[in-house]
Amino acid sequence: MSYQPPVKDLMFCIEHLSHWDQVSTLPAYADHDLPDIGAALEGFAQFCSEQVAPLSRAGDIAGARFEAGRVILPEANAEAYAQFVEMGWQALTHPVEYGGIGLPRAAGAAAVEILNAADTSFGLCPLLTDGAIEALLLTGSDEQKATYLEPLISGRWSGTMNLTEPQAGSDLGLVKTKATQRDDGTYGISGTKIFITYGAHDLTENIIHLVLARTPDAPAGPKGLSLFIVPQKMVGPDGTPGAENTVNCVSIEHKLGVCASPTAVLDYDDATGFLIGEENRGLEYMFIMMNAARFSVGVQGIAVSDRAYQRALGYARERVQSRPVNGEARDAVAIISHPDVRRMLLRMRSITEGGRAMAAATAGLLDMAHHSDDPQTAALAEFMVPLVKGFCTERAVEVASLGVQVHGGMGFIEETGAAQHYRDARILPIYEGTTAIQANDLLGRKVMRDGGDTARRFAARIADTEALLAQGNADAQAIGTSLAQARAAFETALDWLLDTSRKDIDAAFAGSVPFLMLSGTLAAGWKLAKGALAAQAALDAGQDAPFMTSKIATALFYAQNILPDCTAEQARILHGTRSLLDADFPE
Amino acid sequence: MSYQPPVKDLMFCIEHLSHWDQVSTLPAYADHDLPDIGAALEGFAQFCSEQVAPLSRAGDIAGARFEAGRVILPEANAEAYAQFVEMGWQALTHPVEYGGIGLPRAAGAAAVEILNAADTSFGLCPLLTDGAIEALLLTGSDEQKATYLEPLISGRWSGTMNLTEPQAGSDLGLVKTKATQRDDGTYGISGTKIFITYGAHDLTENIIHLVLARTPDAPAGPKGLSLFIVPQKMVGPDGTPGAENTVNCVSIEHKLGVCASPTAVLDYDDATGFLIGEENRGLEYMFIMMNAARFSVGVQGIAVSDRAYQRALGYARERVQSRPVNGEARDAVAIISHPDVRRMLLRMRSITEGGRAMAAATAGLLDMAHHSDDPQTAALAEFMVPLVKGFCTERAVEVASLGVQVHGGMGFIEETGAAQHYRDARILPIYEGTTAIQANDLLGRKVMRDGGDTARRFAARIADTEALLAQGNADAQAIGTSLAQARAAFETALDWLLDTSRKDIDAAFAGSVPFLMLSGTLAAGWKLAKGALAAQAALDAGQDAPFMTSKIATALFYAQNILPDCTAEQARILHGTRSLLDADFPE
Known part of the structure; x- marks a missing residue:
């Protein structure tokens, strides 16, 4: 393929x-x-x-x-x-x-x-x-x-992010790596960092490590971290890499997937580092760049999904097996004709295109936020980032799994290639902040902090799209109906979460991942619906009928087959969190 | 672990x-x-x-x-x-x-x-x-x-099932392996079988292959298949294995999971086989045993789920990371205290216990059906088998994936062990009939064939349990409320499918997997609810409070967090199949 x-x-x-x-x-x-x-x-x-x-x-x-x-x-x-x-x-x-x-x-x-x-x-x-x-x-x-x-x-040099340590994963406040200032103004960095993607390799002339570490007098916890540049090879006055710094790769991990991407354990032994910005503001700097990195990992989810989809589609077109269930033909047909194979392929396609649509919209918002000073645009962009990361990566696991399923027994054989996507996809909801971290970010920083204002603007924009869909043809109206139901589920959940967060913070956060998935599923459906409106306009103008028709069909399928998950997530949020918190785990 | x-x-x-x-x-x-x-x-x-x-x-x-x-x-x-x-x-x-x-x-x-x-x-x-x-x-x-x-x-000898050939997977009617009767009444079996689990190994003294093959004058398609015993070693008059039969293992597959289970390609070169029963009734015999084998694969889903759950639970108890979101403690706590980790663990536990409850109930029905001649019991048992297979195996993939997620970055490292369950689980919704095959079996043979009678009896029994729950305490009533909503979704979907199957068979089967998942999710919730009633009775009698309390908590969590999926599946069935069938796949 x-x-x-x-x-x-x-x-x-x-x-x-x-x-x-x-x-x-x-x-x-x-x-x-x-x-x-x-x-x-x-x-x-x-x-x-x-x-x-x-x-x-x-x-x-x-x-x-x-x-x-x-x-x-x-x-x-x-x-x-x-x-x-x-x-x-x-x-x-x-x-x-x-x-x-x-x-x-x-x-x-x-x-x-x-x-x-x-x-x-x-x-x-x-x-x-x-x-x-x-x-x-x-x-x-x-x-x-x-x-x-x-x-x-x-691209002659590459970069790394050095955050994680054995005791400090999601909780970077536990970082122990030390940074001691020297007389010449540089810092001696000592400690062990794990899970460093491309932490060591020989593709490039140099590797620039960005390292979170703690100066001797820094406060405990997340507010005592500083960010350092630690080049693998020291850079001479002429800008060329010279002597090796004392950063050593101790081992690499044996992973489930992305096996050709080295994940290194790096030992910093009084390595020379250069402070970025001010001391103790390292985590703040990291958070600035985190939005961009999280967004990119979300896009990786779209990438793995699309590759898995293309592979499954190719197989489904070629593999001949079983007669049609409607009895129309007496001979076996390509499996793409079977309703359930179509269902799986359309789930894969609509989720992939939904993620792509949402990512494009978010990228535009990020640009607008970066180059203007409109706080509402910035807030909406920041609201969207965990949705892109959470939705596209969690759904990538589902899409890659469906890709295996479309292949039947062949999907379980490594030579087929479908299994690799299933393995590769599994890291995406974990690195650059797990889905729970994204959900906490969404609920804590992007919803509760402004009292739900941004979330309500998000919903209002969706309602605007619904109004346009209501003026369209039957397909547009059907998309609008499903979108309205999903948006209503979002607003109901939002009200409950805002209300609950004031009296039972655990219960609110027990619903954070369902809320993230509800929001992401809704956002992707919204952007697909906007795409369907654009596609209809293009169709009306006589442009590229097969492609535009397919865009509308995908949006309709998503609206009727994926958006219903929003109602289930809403039910979990409103009714499921108390039993979640009350249950025991007896020995 | x-x-x-x-x-x-x-x-x-x-x-x-x-x-x-x-x-x-x-x-x-x-x-x-x-x-x-x-x-x-x-x-x-x-x-x-x-x-x-x-x-x-x-x-x-x-x-x-x-x-x-x-x-x-x-x-x-x-x-x-x-x-x-x-x-x-x-x-x-x-x-x-x-x-x-x-x-x-x-x-x-x-x-x-x-x-x-x-x-x-x-x-x-x-x-x-x-x-x-x-x-x-x-x-x-x-x-x-x-x-x-x-x-x-x-256990001195082992058995295999030889159905699949390269061109004949889900569609066994395409089997080509030839069986030619010899003068002595035995048959010469020639052909290639693939995906033969434990088709070759040296754990046992002999391997007894059961092989689907076609006699020279047999009708084309599934009604021309016969079933043969082909011993790997010919059995002497004294019952001991002797000379090798001409069955050769050509290769084994390199698979995503269950890597220590050899999956063989077997070449039958005029191997000696013994007809079972009558010619041309092979597929019928296979279907008799298929229910048992499918049930066992469903149980494998419970097994992988439970192992994944136990591993994740152990890790969550030991891994210390991040302070509580409610601010109750200033130090990091074991991650089992975090609401979203609890959510993942309880999803894992409740799905596992739900599958186990459903499997036990189905096993009892199968015994009653086997040893009595009550057609309604037999029909209900046969209705339940695809639910056990479909629900427990599809959900095992989800549970194993959650198990990786609970481990965070460590879950992606093979040494941790969580990834193996994620790989092993993936074959379960494929072998012994894919989920789509189970769904076709459910909808075609077990729902449409009797006009929905068995499915309605299934729903009526659930309503009986709801009536008992309504007389219970607040937890029981809450379980009953969720169960009633899920049952209503089932009945609505059932009516739609029966009606649609009469006029648009493709649309009905486009909803078959959503219906299978709806039915399986409901059945597991029903059996957990029955378990909760039994646990409450035991509690009232003063028996084993921690265990019985946990059973009720699990049932309540499942009712409020998993059963809502039934409503989403119902929406997909009623509103999602037309867009599924209408969509194109442009080149």
């Missing part, structure tokens, strides 16, 4: 769902129009489908290996990465002043999707580098930017 | 949910009382937890290997299997006249759960042998029974 990047749908999402009418007026993006973006994505799509996608299966088998203190990746990965650098793909969304191409975030999200669908293990290295670039752009000094940004944006 | 067989809950289910008041009066089971069964299960539990459970992780790593035409299993597996035979555990549920112990099916289901929770790969060999025994008991000649049953029931 070759991978066909969904450039047409990605461009549809950028044009119709990413608030392009507003984003395109931002000065930062004045130089780019849709054809530009389309051409860039087509070029990247060609690179990814031809050079990266073939790495996926081989890399899964070979895996990242750890030998004699070094991480070994398949040779083909190094060659493809060198091509990636040579063609300058790391630069796509980064600022022109540091060598970037400066495309808007929706285009960046499209590129992240394509790369990670081609090979999630491969895609993780640039994804982490993006995170390091974002962090340095937002919080680095001018000197730090001058030293590190250009090589990172070129 | 050691495995603790849930003998207490299994005995609770046998006593209160397996129709024990009626099953125990059947002459076949007159010799066994509950203490007997409890003692047998305790003994088996000790064997499984001590001898089998430790094989699971090592076997996953080593896997079944294929070398020089032979299948190699880990040496420890062979030693444990020899113990299993020596202690006579294969005999548990089989008839006394052939050397069995003759326990009722609910006890057998309990044993299947315990063995497969200890190690699913190991458990598959006895499970397949059970299937072969069942088939021979029901359809074999006296001579065949005399030759094969005792060695199979002793």
Whole structure:
């Protein structure tokens, strides 16, 4: 199964769902129009489908290996990465002043999707580098930017995020790694970091570690953490990497999936680090960049889902088995004709396209928030980020599992490839903050903190879309009916959570993940509905009937088959949390 | 993490949910009382937890290997299997006249759960042998029974089911393997069978293959299949295995999970086979035994779920991370205190116990159906089997996935063990008939064929339980309220499906899997509710307060957190099938 990047749908999402009418007026993006973006994505799509996608299966088998203190990746990965650098793909969304191409975030999200669908293990290295670039752009000094940004944006160097320690996973306040200031102003960093994605490898000339650590007199807990740049190789005055820093890879993990992405244990032994910003504000800086990284992991969910869907669709078209249940034919037919196979494929497709639509919209909001000072836009963008992360990653596990199921017994055989997506997908709801962390972020920071104002604006915008759907044809009206029910479930749950949070905080948070899934499911359905309106307008204008018809069909399927989950989640929130808190776990 | 067989809950289910008041009066089971069964299960539990459970992780790593035409299993597996035979555990549920112990099916289901929770790969060999025994008991000649049953029931020989061929998976009508009668009355069997679980191994003295094949003049399609016994080693007049038959293992599969269970490709090269029953009735015989095998695979789902739950619970008790969300403590606490971890664990527990309750009830119905001639009991038993298979296996994937999630990043590391359950679980909704096959069986054979009579009796029995719950305390009433809503969703969906099946068969079958999941989710909730009533009675009598309280809490959690899915499934059935059938899949 070759991978066909969904450039047409990605461009549809950028044009119709990413608030392009507003984003395109931002000065930062004045130089780019849709054809530009389309051409860039087509070029990247060609690179990814031809050079990266073939790495996926081989890399899964070979895996990242750890030998004699070094991480070994398949040779083909190094060659493809060198091509990636040579063609300058790391630069796509980064600022022109540091060598970037400066495309808007929706285009960046499209590129992240394509790369990670081609090979999630491969895609993780640039994804982490993006995170390091974002962090340095937002919080680095001018000197730090001058030293590190250009090589990172070129892809010649890669970046890592060093947060987790054995005792400090979701709770970063427990981080113990020490940072002791030296006379020359640098810091000596000592401690052990685990789960460091691409923490060691030889794809790049240098690796720039961003490390959370604690200075000797820092307060305990999360407010005593500082953020440091720790280059794997010290950077000379001419900007080239020189002597090794004292950061050593101790081992890499044997993982369920993304096996060609090395997950390192790094030992920092008085390694030289450079403070970013001010001491004790490290977690705050991390949180700034966390939104971007979480968003990208959500996009990885769309990526794995789409690859799993394409593989299952290809198999369902070719595999002949069983006569039609309606008796129309006497011979066995391709299994795509069987109603339940269609059901599984349409679940996969509609969830994938729903996630893509939601991600494009969120990317546009993030751009608008970044380049303007409208607090409501910023609040809505921040509200959407945990939805993208939570929905797209949890649903990716479901979609990849359906992908195995479509293949029947063949799906359980590793050679088929469906099982790899099922394994790869499983990390997505865990890293960059588990689903529960996303849900706490949504409920605590993005709903309770403003008394539900942003959440209510979100619902009001959905109601606006419903009003447009009500003026449409029968399909539009049917989508609108389901959307209204799901929105009502959201508002009921929201009221209950706001009310309950004032008197029983445990009960409110017991409903946080159901609320996240309700909100994410609703948001994806909303954006698909907006897409259906745009598709109908295009159809009415005589444009691309097969594609536009399919967009509407997908939105309708989602509305009638996925949105009903919102009502179940609402019931769990309103009626399920007391029994959850009261139950015992007897020995 | 050691495995603790849930003998207490299994005995609770046998006593209160397996129709024990009626099953125990059947002459076949007159010799066994509950203490007997409890003692047998305790003994088996000790064997499984001590001898089998430790094989699971090592076997996953080593896997079944294929070398020089032979299948190699880990040496420890062979030693444990020899113990299993020596202690006579294969005999548990089989008839006394052939050397069995003759326990009722609910006890057998309990044993299947315990063995497969200890190690699913190991458990598959006895499970397949059970299937072969069942088939021979029901359809074999006296001579065949005399030759094969005792060695199979002793566990000295094992059994296999040979159905699948590359072109014939779900659709057995496409089977091509040839069976040509010889002058001596035996048949020469030639063809290739794939996906043969324990098709080749050296745990036993002999392997008895049951093979579907086609005689030269047989009609095309499913009505031209005959069933044959093909021993791996020919059995001499003294009953001992002698010369090798011409059945060769060509390769074994590299699978996502159950890696220590060899999945063989078998080449039959004019192998000697013995016809079972009459020619062309092979599929009919297979269907007789299929109900039993499908039921056992459903029980495997409970087994994997429980092992995943126990592992996650153990981790959640030990792992300390983050302060309570309610601010009650300033230090980090064990994560089992966090509401969302409790939510995940209770989902895991309630789904597992719900499946166990439903399986015990179904086992009792199967015994009553087998030993009496009440057609309504038989129909209800047959109605329940696809529910057990569909619900327990699909939900096992969800439960195992939650088990990974509870572990956070550690869950993605293979050493932790949670990932293995996620991999192992994935085969369960596929083999012995995919979920779609179960759903077609439910809707086509068990609902439409009798015009919904059995399904309505199922609903009426649930309403009886609701009436009892309404007379109980607040918890019982709350369970009853949720159960009534779920039953109403079932009845609405049932009416729609029966009506739609008369005019749009595709639309009806487009809703078959949602209906299966609705029915299974409802049935498990119903049996948990019955269990809660029994637990309340025990509590009122002063018995085992922690256990009985926990049973009620689990039932309440399930009613309020899992049963709401029924309403979503109903919505999909009533409103989602048209968009499912109308959507295109453009190239």
